[in-house]
Amino acid sequence: MTLFVSAGEARRLLTVPDSLRAVEEAYRLYGKERSVSSEPSLSFMIVPNEAPTMFWMKGACLKELGVAGVFFGAQFGDYYMMVSDCKTGTLRGIVEESWLVKRRTAVTAVVTAMKLARSGSTVAALVGAGQIGEEVVRCLPHAFKLSDFRVASRTFEGATAFVERLKPEVDAPLRAVASAEAAIRGADIVITITLASEPFVKAGWLKEGALLVSMGGVHEVHHEVLAEMGRVVVDDPGHALLRGDFASWVDRGEITLDAMKQRIDADIGEIVYGTKPGRTSESQRIMAVIQGMAVCDLATAAFLLDKAVAEGVGQPLEIKPQMTLPELTKMKPRAESITSGLRRRRPSTGVSA
Numbered sequence: 537m538t539l540f541v542s543a544g545e546a547r548r549l550l551t552v553p554d555s556l557r558a559v560e561e562a563y564r565l566y567g568k569e570r571s572v573s574s575e576p577s578l579s580f581m582i583v584p585n586e587a588p589t590m591f592w593m594k595g596a597c598l599k600e601l602g603v604a605g606v607f608f609g610a611q612f613g614d615y616y617m618m619v620s621d622c623k624t625g626t627l628r629g630i631v632e633e634s635w636l637v638k639r640r641t642a643v644t645a646v647v648t649a650m651k652l653a654r655s656g657s658t659v660a661a662l663v664g665a666g667q668i669g670e671e672v673v674r675c676l677p678h679a680f681k682l683s684d685f686r687v688a689s690r691t692f693e694g695a696t697a698f699v700e701r702l703k704p705e706v707d708a709p710l711r712a713v714a715s716a717e718a719a720i721r722g723a724d725i726v727i728t729i730t731l732a733s734e735p736f737v738k739a740g741w742l743k744e745g746a747l748l749v750s751m752g753g754v755h756e757v758h759h760e761v762l763a764e765m766g767r768v769v770v771d772d773p774g775h776a777l778l779r780g781d782f783a784s785w786v787d788r789g790e791i792t793l794d795a796m797k798q799r800i801d802a803d804i805g806e807i808v809y810g811t812k813p814g815r816t817s818e819s820q821r822i823m824a825v826i827q828g829m830a831v832c833d834l835a836t837a838a839f840l841l842d843k844a845v846a847e848g849v850g851q852p853l854e855i856k857p858q859m860t861l862p863e864l865t866k867m868k869p870r871a872e873s874i875t876s877g878l879r880r881r882r883p884s885t886g887v888s889a
Contacts, residue, residue, distance in 0.1 A: 559647045573595065724745065
């Protein structure tokens with residue numbers, strides 16, 4: 537059955553524990569299968585309207601789960617995840633992502649913290665009181681027993697309104713603070729998800745053993761902070777060098793591209809799957825640049841489609857296969873020829889996964 541699952545249906549079906557399991561499984565399979573993203577992992581198309589419209593597409597596959605998919609959407613518009621059978625290409629369903637992408641983004645930060653924060657972490661800081669920040673606040677207490685959960689935003693008034701709105705939903709002592717520094721100092725886990733116009737995380741703020749998860753895709757962290765880090769982790773290495781802190785440091789001449797590549801110790805897939813270590817000491821400061829991988833959207837959407845079928849939710853789509861697959865003996869030579877040609881022609885990012 538091919539299904540369409542709306543944003544409202546997704547919100548009703550998907551629990552926080554479901555989200556955590558789906559993203560952790562996506563990262564595990566990323567570590568195991570390695571080749572899980574399209575080439576390039578993110579593609580843009582800009583339509584020169586009066587206010588330019590940007591579309592983007594991200595592809596992913598998870599062979600063990602038998603699914604492949606494409607995330608597509610428009611800035612200030614709608615987002616969708618199309619899920620297909622990874623072998624036949626048969627469309628399984630389309631899931632609206634307008635809310636789901638915010639939940640998925642937040643959960644990637646939480647799963648990263650589950651793998652990299654030091655044991656017994658109880659103090660968390662969130663800088664950025666937007667819609668993704670709301671999901672961080674809802675999800676992080678499911679993974680950590682927090683004694684203090686601080687929120688900072690551009691204004692204290694904004695942070696206060698955010699906290700008062702979310703307090704009834706959260707089993708954690710949530711409170712607004714007046715500045716990013718007040719949130720970060722003394723925190724075990726720091727998550728930044730902002731549209732900052734200039735970096736605001738400064739050297740000397742992160743306590744020994746702290747985890748910093750930078751997610752904003754903009755310049756959030758001063759370059760001097762890198763020297764304090766015992767370990768540096770990313771999700772998609774190529775994307776981490778395209779936008780966000782690392783790209784900004786390189787563009788400003790604060791570090792060379794080659795040196796930045798060498799400074800990355802592991803990706804989150806390697807850590808979750810166990811091929812590389814995460815934290816190697818309780819005193820180690822760790823910086824993780826986590827900006828979102830389509831493989832997490834794919835795993836979550838595939839889970840949702842299965843749950844929707846089981847619970848009789850979703851709108852059936854009358855879509856039939858357009859082709860009949862040839863026998864394997866006929867299909868294999870041509871398929872191998874095409875894929876080997878594409879591998880020879882694809883541009884290199886110069887980044888090792």
